[in-house]
Amino acid sequence: MTASMLSIAVSFFAMGFINASWPIALSIAVTVLCALCLQGSAGATYAIIPLVKRRLTGQISGIVGAYGNVGALVYITIYTFTGPGPFFLVLAAGALVSFFACLLFLKEPAKTFHGEYHISSVDLDIEGEAYLSNLNLEPEIVEEDHPDRIQMKVHFDD
Numbered sequence: 427m428t429a430s431m432l433s434i435a436v437s438f439f440a441m442g443f444i445n446a447s448w449p450i451a452l453s454i455a456v457t458v459l460c461a462l463c464l465q466g467s468a469g470a471t472y473a474i475i476p477l478v479k480r481r482l483t484g485q486i487s488g489i490v491g492a493y494g495n496v497g498a499l500v501y502i503t504i505y506t507f508t509g510p511g512p513f514f515l516v517l518a519a520g521a522l523v524s525f526f527a528c529l530l531f532l533k534e535p536a537k538t539f540h541g542e543y544h545i546s547s548v549d550l551d552i553e554g555e556a557y558l559s560n561l562n563l564e565p566e567i568v569e570e571d572h573p574d575r576i577q578m579k580v581h582f583d584d
Contacts, residue, residue, distance in 0.1 A: 431521055431528055432522075435518045438460060441460055441514040442512070442515040444510075475487050481548065501520075
């Protein structure tokens with residue numbers, strides 16, 4: 427993630443200096459490089475999501491997508507007040523800030539690629555409810571003289 431953020435910062439910085447004097451092939455090469463770095467970073471961002479909390483992957487993906495849209499609105503607002511050159515330099519500065527944030531705060535969770543997945547109590551409750559929903563429970567009277575005592579017979583659905 428840190429490498430992709432640094433590559434985005436460098437490629438946006440280079441795009442900030444593209445002007446009419448640049449050869450068209452070099453401009454296209456820098457644009458393609460920037461697009462590759464940007465798409466790779468987006469993939470890396472969504473690859474981190476299951477590491478946060480596997481059970482909440484959908485909710486966290488929604489939050490990431492929503493804040494991505496907020497960021498797009500902020501940057502398009504900046505673009506309306508500046509030209510293309512300063513806009514790409516602002517993007518490069520934002521990517522550089524993200525690079526340092528990843529470098530300082532992003533740590534690989536312990537036992538991320540460990541063979542055993544530690545199930546939380548909430549995960550166990552969800553698994554237990556799913557197991558019980560597949561059971562057919564039929565009450566049976568155990569003793570004729572004590573009708574308040576019943577035994578549950580368990581039949582599994584196939």
